[in-house]
């Protein structure tokens with residue numbers, strides 16, 4: 001079995017913990033309990049006949065003024081950058097999150113989640129431009145969450 | 159020896175440590191009895207250490223190095239494991255073994271978590287509030303201890319500032335617009351207090367409402383009502399204000415003993431244009447000139463037509479240095495603009511700053527004299543005449 005470390009990174013309250021919870025436990029909670037430090041969850045999956053164990057690091061929210069310990073980034077094969085599609089400032093800081101992470105792990109793969117898409121109207125949804133490997137997700141409605149993780153895994157190992 | 163010292167120190171300082179050692183194959187050699195509470199199952203001798211400490215996955219090479227380099231170590235802080243928060247550190251034990259120390263930091267981390275939660279939630283509520291304020295058409299501002307602490311974008315835009323800091327530096331006293339004898343927002347609230355009152359700010363009339371939000375903050379709402387009456391105050395050809403309106407504003411400023419700067423503007427050689435190109439061309443140029451100025455002044459500056467090609471500008475809440483800079487930029491804008499029919503045009507500016515013993519007549523006269531000096535100097539320039 002091959003083990004791979006991935007990180008969820010983004011501003012606070014964008015839904016990092018909720019995405020992991022949805023993917024790993026199939027559950028969702030409306031209540032906000034901010035993450036401090038890091039919590040690691042495991043998820044087994046099979047890709048092309050090979051079995052992998054994904055070690056999912058749910059890291060506390062960070063911003064340019066509140067950085068997280070660089071130690072968390074070590075040895076990661078991939079990252080999911082999470083934003084709250086309803087909060088512009090969380091989209092604005094995407095570039096910073098990418099830069100810090102790729103600086104530590106230049107060869108790592110990544111995908112982007114525009115989360116809380118369930119709060120967008122249909123009209124607003126259509127206006128959003130999605131670049132490659134960017135997903136409109138909802139941890140609440142279980143929309144695109146699995147696809148997000150699988151896509152990252154594919155980019156990492158295929 | 160060094161590690162035993164650490165454990166001893168920790169016990170003495172009542173810190174709680176558990177430990178585990180593992181060999182070059184990353185297999186468990188031994189562990190302390192209390193370790194199991196942090197793990198899903200108890201670590202058997204010979205089992206893969208990554209089964210118990212998956213947080214080390216990805217860092218195997220870095221950790222491997224510690225076997226041969228005793229001075230290295232590996233530290234991972236604030237990891238949530240089995241309802242506890244721990245720091246994990248890995249150190250050289252001997253050539254065949256590394257020591258993992260698990261330091262329980264649950265109590266202090268839970269306190270930090272609560273603080274972080276509080277701070278994050280406050281930021282979110284703050285953002286939501288700001289979005290609500292910005293979604294309103296009216297100008298909104300909130301005061302606390304006689305200082306404006308929040309406003310919406312519309313309010314800032316109206317008063318020509320971009321950030322809260324600039325607004326506070328400006329020290330706007332909205333209550334004085336309502337009644338120049340008022341001394342505070344509290345006094346303004348007492349006067350308005352759940353009624354609707356009219357308030358005139360510069361050229362605009364607003365309906366003013368006030369509400370207490372929480373016991374210490376007051377929300378003021380300014381809803382503009384003057385579109386029609388403003389139109390009656392405007393010069394029909396150009397859309398600039400009429401001289402009569404300028405006069406009432408200047409009178410208010412003098413009566414209330416406020417600061418202000420008066421500018422007389424004149425389009426150079428305009429008579430010649432009228433004679434050469436006809437009155438229609440003249441009208442077009444005046445309209446274009448007024449639009450240029452209006453587009454480049456603040457919402458609360460008052461720009462009026464005095465008559466013919468002479469105009470007036472009243473600038474408040476600024477100082478002479480800033481005003482002169484602003485006027486220089488207006489002069490350049492006109493100088494660079496290509497007017498219909500004629501192309502290049504210029505304007506001259508006469509400037510006077512209100513002094514304590516000025517009345518309307520003396521102030522306007524000084525600005526007008528400054529304009530004559532500007533014309534004498536060869537036009538297309540700005541002259542400021544001190545009292």
Ligand SMILES: Nc1nc2c(ncn2[C@@H]2O[C@H](COP(=O)(O)OP(=O)(O)OP(=O)(O)O)[C@@H](O)[C@H]2O)c(=O)[nH]1
Pocket residue numbers: 010011012013014015016017018019029030031032033034035036059060061062115116117118119137138139140141278
């Ligand atoms: N409507 C909606 N709410 C969501 C979604 N995902 C998360 N939330 C809510 O958003 C809030 C924050 O979610 P978390 O998952 O704790 O966010 P986080 O990024 O882990 O936050 P930090 O740990 O503080 O950085 C919670 O109240 C969640 O219930 C979503 O897809 N839709």
Ligand SMILES: [Mg+2]
Pocket residue numbers: 016017018033034035058059060061
């Ligand atoms: Mg979280």
